[in-house]
Amino acid sequence: MTDHRDGVSTDGDAPSGPPDAIRLPRAPTGSGAPSTSSASGAGERTAARVAQRERRASTPGRRAGRMLRETAIVVVVALVLSLLIKTFVAQSFWIPSESMENTLVPGDRVVVSKFTPGPFALKRGDIIVFHDPDHWLQEPNAKRTGVSGAVTSVLQWIGLYPSGDNDLIKRVIGLPGDHVKCCNTRGQITVNGVGLSEPYIYPGGGTDQKTFSVTVPSGRVWVMGDNRGDSSDSRFHDDGTGRTGSVPESDIIGRTDMIVWPVNRMGWLSNYPSTFDKVPKP
Structure with missing residues (x-):
């Protein structure tokens, strides 16, 4: 039976309670919805990876390599500029x-x-x-x-x-x-x-x-x-x-x-x- 009062469909099993009550949707559950704990875990893993990269970059060997590269670039640029100035x-x-x-x-x-x-x-x-x-x-x-x-x-x-x-x-x-x-x-x-x-x-x-x-x-x-x-x-x-x-x-x-x-x-x-x-x- 269909009750057309107040424009609300009552096909099948009608919910109990006042006919004009509005039902709020339930939050999805299961594997498709991220939980607070899983989001927190992902953030911790990202922070851990960043910290690991920073530790690797700050090791003495890597610092020395970076310094040598930067020094080589500066020297090459200076030599090229000096040659151009001397020539022209x-x-x-x-x-x-x-x-x-x-x-x-x-x-x-x-x-x-x-x-x-x-x-x-x-x-x-x-x-x-x-x-x-x-x-x-x-x-x-x-x-x-x-x-x-x-x-x-x-x-x-x-x-x-x-x-x-x-x-x-x-x-x-x-x-x-x-x-x-x-x-x-x-x-x-x-x-x-x-x-x-x-x-x-x-x-x-x-x-x-x-x-x-x-x-x-x-x-x-x-x-x-x-x-x-x-x-x-x-x-x-x-x-x-x-x-x-x-x-x-x-x-x-x-x-x-x-x-x-x-x-x-x-x-x-x-x-x-x-x-x-x-x-x-x-």
């Missing part, structure tokens, strides 16, 4: 001779910018480092041998040790197309007919050790040491054409910007613009 930005050199005194003295460490020549043009008066253009170094410095020599060579290649054993450093006096001559009646070098007042020349050294008159070829520069009496520079390697004594721009490593060592000589290097500002273009 700047490089350190040491001064082996007296040819640039008193501007530079033996043992000075200098920083050379790779941006000149390049993004920045060479100027008269710039101090440049360049590869030996044509056996200017009659007696190249002896190569370092043995383990220490190999280590030094690698460090120089990377840029962590100053180069300079068999490179040269001089001051640019003439640019391509300039007519450079020694000397006028005052004993001065002239560039395009203008006598140069050169305050950087070694005191008492003069500049008239050798007479010459050349026009600097295209793509080359005329260089001289500040210690004119002790500098085997463009003057002593030229055959009168300006070609054998000048330095190809392709051999220029860069412009010397500053002394970085020793500390008491640290400072920027000038190209003395006032010495060359009255020189006309060729």
